[in-house]
Amino acid sequence: MSSRFEHQDLVLVEANPEQAKITNRNSYMSWGYPVLTIGEYIKREEILANNEFTSENFKVWILISRKSSVNCNSTTLNDTEPEIFSQCETFKRKTLITLSPGQIKEEICYCITALFTPPKYRHKGYATTMMKILDNKLRYEYKATYSYLYSEIGPDFYSRLGWKIFAHKEIRFKVDGKFSATSRNSETIVAINQYNLESIVNKDCEIIKKELMKLNKKSVVILPTKPAFDWLFQKTKFYSKFHSDTDDPRLFGAMILKNGFVNENDNEEMLKGFIMWNHDFKENELLIVRFRSESPYMTRLLLQQAMHEAIKFQLTQIVLWNPDLKLFSISEDINIFNGIVVERTESLPSLAWYADDDDDVDWILNEKYIWV
Template sequence: MSSELEHQDLILVEATPEQARMTNRNSYMSWGYPMLTIDEYIKLEEILANIEFASENLKVWILTSRKYISSSDTEPIIFSQCETYKRKALITLSSGQIQEEICYCITALFTPPQYRHKGYASKVIELLNDKFKFEYKSKFSYLYSEIGPNFYTRLGWKPFSHKEIRFNVDNKYLAPLENSELIIAINNSNLENVVNKDCELIKNDHKKLNKKSIVILPTKPAFDWLFQKTKLYSKFITDDKDSRLFGAIILNKNNNSSNENFNDELLTNFIIWNHDFKDNRLFIIRFRSDSPYKTRLLIQQAMQEASKFQLKQIILWNPDLNLFNISKSLNIFDGEVYERTESLPYLKWYEDDDDNVDWVLIEKYSWI
């Protein structure tokens, strides 16, 4: 670490609204250019920050010198910056006890080019960890890294294996699907019910685990935020591509329930997706299936949705490969499994010295 950093009185503070706008100006060339102008980028980030999920859970942090904070006449120099979001989570302890907790997701860690290679990003993470552990009394935080494995591992974060299955899309899946009468759409009228029932099932699943583990709980506001972010960053997509279908549920043949009245049995097989028009992909952000056959039907629905918008690929993070027997059950699809090299998941455990914690359901819904 440089002598410059060693002798500065650094402090991590929550950004004011004007400082938050400055963090967006700082990161524009990395995350907004060339798709957006700088004004468009700042405007969209402000819109996202005021959506329910972000307005209740987002904090923007800046690393600066204490001397700037003590002086009202000088705008602070931002040496590094990041954002954090509160998330609901479940923790299963070694004793089998289950606790519902608040955790924190760290994202958008950024150091302006002129301040890089001085240890400022590491200092942000160090100060955040202290804040989460001692001030907020959080048991853990997590993040997805775009900069490879070395940085966060060196800082004591635990990495997790991160696979994905990719399906190439063929327009032939616009044709009617077999057993389509078993499928109902997930839309605005039933999404919240689906998410709430899913959380109940996740809690029941978590009770069966016999080791220390965590799971991030899906919530309706978090899904809404992801959907809105995709829409805002797809400004060149016309209104007819503003899809109101968020996924699909497989119903039992003899069940006559309405879209708004699901029981636990009905929600053992469903899929929730998000359209990525920028990179021409359909992301499966939450997936629940109890058999390869049901998996096949759900992937067929995703194929049909992707074909409708001429998206060329479907991606699902960390699938249970027992449900994706590509050589048999899914042989009509061009599906392959890859080890991901981007958005690598990391966990920091604060509760005790034993960090042997498993992270369950590392799916796209927990990404921000």
């Protein structure tokens, strides 16, 4: 990627707290309106920015004039605040990479999100300039192994700048308010809540590491972590009060065990499968953020739990990203749950590889839990 940028008089700097508020005001009409007031939206962003997941891993970036950058250390809003031509955010994430069969290594990657250019500065090359500068920062200054993002503007813009599009299928299940599980089963199904979430996530990570070590091709996976799930669940609370008369969601999913309990002393083999969800009250959907199953039979049991949760909160659709279709009986399970497999046209997963010249890498577990 070229190191020469279209706007030589511009620099990309980390926003101070007051400048971060300006970026939130800039993007409010696109991402907060009309469900939240501008005050509620800014408050939401402040709370999320101080969550455990974001406190040390989150940065807001602004593209500004080089001349005005001398004022960016200011912590108060004043008449010399720089004009923001484009803006975005990054989250630092832990990733595992296969070096060879049986050998994996933990590295750092970055998620790029919330790319926004104020309307009066659009179609002038500012977003392109910002992404080129940011790409160089992450690659050389922050020593990232790769960066990833989810494009809401199609595949072309980010592909031109070096981000490779990856698989982006999803299954959409229409929620049937009259649904009931008719088949009995002998499995032990336990709810996932705040008390057992961390234990399940830790066990999942151990299983992921073992699975990754069996792969022959260079592959990457972003590890699920409890703070990341907490961040997603906390974001949901801002919209729940506008959607339903019921209480805030208390369940985060369901798991199938080989016995009736789970604790820190159990090994991961006792966790047969699970489904984790997040309630998107803004889009009226139940989003499956993490899914593990051993068979179509187990898939059916887990989806039954998701269907009941969606009905409880009057959600109209269940969405699962990049499913392993071998775990679904296409002619039976998906039809029973009114599901269809589609290619996503939004939130297209894209990855820019920095580690070496060979960017032929598989992106494993590209599920909703790594989206921010």
